[in-house]
Amino acid sequence: MTIARVIVDVPAIGTDKEFDYAIPEKWREMIQPGMRVAVPFGPRIIQGFVIGLKDTTDVPRLKSISKPLDMTPVLNKELLRLGEWIAEQTLSFKITSFHAMLPAAMKAKYKKVIRKTDHMKLISLDDLFGGKQEIDWKEAEKRNLLPDLHKEINKGNAEVIYLVKDRAKTKKMKIVQPAVPHHELRVAADELPKNAVNQIKLLQYIHAAQEESFEAGDLAARAEVPRQTIAALVKKGILSETEEDVYRDPYKHKHFQRTTPLPLTAQQQEAIRPILETIETNIHQTFMLFGVTGSGKTEVYLQSIHEVIKKGEEAIVLVPEIALTPQMVERFKGRFGSDVAVLHSRLSIGEQYDEWRKIQKKEVKVVVGARSAVFAPFENLGIIIIDEEHETSYKQEETPRYHARDVAIERAKYHQCPVVLGSATPSLESFARAQKGVYQLLTLSKRMNEKQLPSVAIVDMREEMRSGNRSMFSKELFEKLKDRLAKREQTVLFLNRRGHSTFLMCRDCGFVMQCPHCDITLTFHRYSNEMKCHYCGFQTEAPQTCPDCASSHIRYFGTGTQKVEEELSKLLPEARVIRMDVDTTGRKGAHERLLDHFQAGRADILLGTQMIAKGLDFPNITLVGVLSADTMLHLPDFRAAEKTFQLLTQVSGRAGRHELSGEVVIQTYSPEHYSIQLAGKQDYDRFYRQEMAMRKLGSYPPFYYLALITVQHEDLMKVISVTEKISNYMKARISQDAILLGPVASPIPRINDRYRYQCLIKYKREPNLFPALKKVLEHYQTKLSKEGLSISIDVNPYMMI
Ligand code: ADP
Ligand code: ZN
Numbered sequence: 001m002t003i004a005r006v007i008v009d010v011p012a013i014g015t016d017k018e019f020d021y022a023i024p025e026k027w028r029e030m031i032q033p034g035m036r037v038a039v040p041f042g043p044r045i046i047q048g049f050v051i052g053l054k055d056t057t058d059v060p061r062l063k064s065i066s067k068p069l070d071m072t073p074v075l076n077k078e079l080l081r082l083g084e085w086i087a088e089q090t091l092s093f094k095i096t097s098f099h100a101m102l103p104a105a106m107k108a109k110y111k112k113v114i115r116k117t118d119h120m121k122l123i124s125l126d127d128l129f130g131g132k133q134e135i136d137w138k139e140a141e142k143r144n145l146l147p148d149l150h151k152e153i154n155k156g157n158a159e160v161i162y163l164v165k166d167r168a169k170t171k172k173m174k175i176v177q178p179a180v181p182h183h184e185l186r187v188a189a190d191e192l193p194k195n196a197v198n199q200i201k202l203l204q205y206i207h208a209a210q211e212e213s214f215e216a217g218d219l220a221a222r223a224e225v226p227r228q229t230i231a232a233l234v235k236k237g238i239l240s241e242t243e244e245d246v247y248r249d250p251y252k253h254k255h256f257q258r259t260t261p262l263p264l265t266a267q268q269q270e271a272i273r274p275i276l277e278t279i280e281t282n283i284h285q286t287f288m289l290f291g292v293t294g295s296g297k298t299e300v301y302l303q304s305i306h307e308v309i310k311k312g313e314e315a316i317v318l319v320p321e322i323a324l325t326p327q328m329v330e331r332f333k334g335r336f337g338s339d340v341a342v343l344h345s346r347l348s349i350g351e352q353y354d355e356w357r358k359i360q361k362k363e364v365k366v367v368v369g370a371r372s373a374v375f376a377p378f379e380n381l382g383i384i385i386i387d388e389e390h391e392t393s394y395k396q397e398e399t400p401r402y403h404a405r406d407v408a409i410e411r412a413k414y415h416q417c418p419v420v421l422g423s424a425t426p427s428l429e430s431f432a433r434a435q436k437g438v439y440q441l442l443t444l445s446k447r448m449n450e451k452q453l454p455s456v457a458i459v460d461m462r463e464e465m466r467s468g469n470r471s472m473f474s475k476e477l478f479e480k481l482k483d484r485l486a487k488r489e490q491t492v493l494f495l496n497r498r499g500h501s502t503f504l505m506c507r508d509c510g511f512v513m514q515c516p517h518c519d520i521t522l523t524f525h526r527y528s529n530e531m532k533c534h535y536c537g538f539q540t541e542a543p544q545t546c547p548d549c550a551s552s553h554i555r556y557f558g559t560g561t562q563k564v565e566e567e568l569s570k571l572l573p574e575a576r577v578i579r580m581d582v583d584t585t586g587r588k589g590a591h592e593r594l595l596d597h598f599q600a601g602r603a604d605i606l607l608g609t610q611m612i613a614k615g616l617d618f619p620n621i622t623l624v625g626v627l628s629a630d631t632m633l634h635l636p637d638f639r640a641a642e643k644t645f646q647l648l649t650q651v652s653g654r655a656g657r658h659e660l661s662g663e664v665v666i667q668t669y670s671p672e673h674y675s676i677q678l679a680g681k682q683d684y685d686r687f688y689r690q691e692m693a694m695r696k697l698g699s700y701p702p703f704y705y706l707a708l709i710t711v712q713h714e715d716l717m718k719v720i721s722v723t724e725k726i727s728n729y730m731k732a733r734i735s736q737d738a739i740l741l742g743p744v745a746s747p748i749p750r751i752n753d754r755y756r757y758q759c760l761i762k763y764k765r766e767p768n769l770f771p772a773l774k775k776v777l778e779h780y781q782t783k784l785s786k787e788g789l790s791i792s793i794d795v796n797p798y799m800m801i
């Protein structure tokens with residue numbers, strides 16, 4: 001075909017459509033949908049995605065594609081279609097959605113080379129490659145070699161590699177191979193001087209080995225010769241040595257104990273049967289696997305995947321970023337070994353790319369990863385599993401604002417395969433769907449080995465205060481801490497970071513230090529003695545006296561993990577404490593190291609934020625303390641109660657998962673709140689009913705869908721007037737059944753010197769809504785983007801502030 005349909009890389013409303021380009025004769029064989037190409041656009045040459053081919057167009061003066069940027073499609077048909085679907089659902093641009101599906105390494109700024117895939121037999125490629133193992137893309141382009149190289153790539157003789165400069169991370173392997181035909185090795189050995197014992201030995205070894213290539217160190221060891229022997233024979237032209245990238249496998253140094261499927265309990269069997277049926281019969285169905293922590297959900301995942309692999313199909317497992325601990329990875333690597341690729345944001349760009357390549361080259365069957373792993377380019381998907389499905393990190397908070405759950409279901413429909421949503425505390429949205437029969441509910445109500453859930457005590461911190469205890473630990477928690485220290489058992493102390501930080505307040509005048517650019521309180525960082533804004537990055541030295549009244553009675557309030565750590569070292573100097581928060585886990589691998597430490601019993605107390613709430617499964621933890629359960633309750637977010645319930649249930653589940661039974665102490669200033677009461681009883685069903693009643697009362701999800709429009713600009717008056725215009729425009733276009741709230745100032749009214757106003761639309765069925773929202777974007781994008789006005793629309797928002 002002669003014409004390509006191209007989506008160009010200009011993320012704007014006016015260019016969010018396909019453009020036709022002629023395919024020059026010499027590229028006709030090559031260019032396919034899913035490849036990127038360079039095209040002339042206005043005065044520039046830019047990148048674009050080919051989404052389809054055709055033979056006719058009504059564009060009068062057709063421009064031509066300048067050159068291809070890929071040799072094989074980077075997005076297959078399914079993913080191209082998915083990208084368009086995401087763009088529609090999230091009101092974002094197609095080009096933005098396509099980019100979101102690709103690993104960062106494939107952005108244009110990285111250098112590409114074309115590399116031979118084989119070491120021996122491709123003498124025929126020597127002309128093309130000039131005798132080298134690889135050739136620079138730019139050079140190939142200049143010498144007009146791309147069409148020929150493309151043929152070799154299609155035959156599997158060569159591949160395109162993106163070179164990502166991860167400093168000191170690219171690992172090279174030295175590959176040795178004979179430089180002469182195999183039968184001549186004997187002759188060469190005979191011709192060597194008799195005293196070149198090692199060289200003769202090496203050649204004889206290679207001749208006998210019947211292998212085409214060797215890793216240098218390995219070869220030397222096997223032939224029992226020093227490395228220099230190889231070098232000597234390379235110099236004589238009998239052997240050749242080349243360098244090759246090896247996959248930078250971040251889990252390489254870990255040994256994963258192989259595991260085999262466990263005989264399932266009756267409950268597990270009942271839960272897995274419907275899943276296996278859909279796998280067998282290739283039907284799409286979404287399952288809600290509702291099971292308390294430790295009820296054996298993961299084993300159900302593993303055995304479902306096992307069936308999928310047996311059928312020759314592939315599996316995606318999504319876990320929240322912070323739950324992607326070595327422990328979690330170990331369970332999948334342990335069962336499926338090198339069939340597993342792992343994708344998460346702590347990997348370098350190069351490492352992520354390596355894992356992605358394994359998927360694309362069909363070298364793995366299973367991907368375990370965070371949100372974006374839902375885009376793994378598998379072509380025979382047999383199952384998608386989303387563990388901890390209630391986690392808000394499955395929603396991407398930048399464009400395209402997709403939710404991995406929706407994307408997973410869309411992909412599973414295409415592949416006619418099941419989706420399994422697993423959780424001990426399902427999101428209200430998902431559980432409501434399960435209740436209505438949209439999802440099929442599967443329940444695991446018992447913990448393995450009939451282990452009792454830990455006993456939970458709720459401590460009223462106001463009472464503690466009244467009885468004269470001013471410490472951050474209640475008497476009960478402190479006694480239990482001492483008890484565990486004496487018994488040499490481990491404790492997890494959890495501090496809710498959300499809505500909770502250390503701030504500075506003057507005791508005389510009540511002055512609280514705020515960010516000069518945002519309407520938010522500055523956070524005190526003790527080690528650097530600085531005040532920092534967590535929204536815009538502003539920082540300044542902490543003052544000694546009140547900036548307002550000059551009083552010296554300026555104090556730091558609130559509780560940070562650092563402060564808890566200090567308090568612990570005062571009260572329990574003998575306790576060995578590991579603190580885990582953003583400060584101590586910033587460096588790569590730190591997270592894993594700290595956990596290894598704790599697991600090895602080199603600490604008594606693990607103190608941390610959200611990141612310790614998930615996935616920990618250590619036998620010696622018998623006490624969990626929650627220092628302040630209610631900090632999140634008062635955030636301006638309709639999900640505050642749900643999040644509090646989920647977090648407390650999750651944290652409590654860390655205790656007593658094994659032989660020793662566990663206890664949980666929850667400290668709170670609002671002990672009567674139903675989310676705290678019911679988390680203490682681990683009673684999801686009652687929480688669900690109560691919270692559903694609240695949502696109904698407030699017209700919130702799952703009774704209504706939401707669309708949040710946020711307007712930002714430096715000029716407050718402008719923000720207000722634009723938001724008002726948008727509100728009026730929308731009001732006229734939605735039905736009586738929809739509710740429009742606003743315009744009002746956003747919960748954080750100013751960030752980075754830009755004012756923020758919003759309006760929130762609650763709706764059920766509103767066919768005119770999306771077209772109207774699109775019109776709003778279109779209008780303001782073309783008219784006002786130059787003035788620095790920004791408008792964002794978040795469909796089904798999770799960040800309400
Ligand atoms: P969840 O994922 O629901 O938190 P897990 O799958 O981690 O639960 O199971 C909890 C513990 O029980 C794990 O140590 C797991 O190895 C074990 N387990 C799971 N299923 C079985 C089974 N059928 N027989 C024996 N032990 C099991
Ligand atoms: Zn700020």
Ligand code: ZN
Nearest residue numbers: 506509546549
């Ligand atoms: Zn003051």
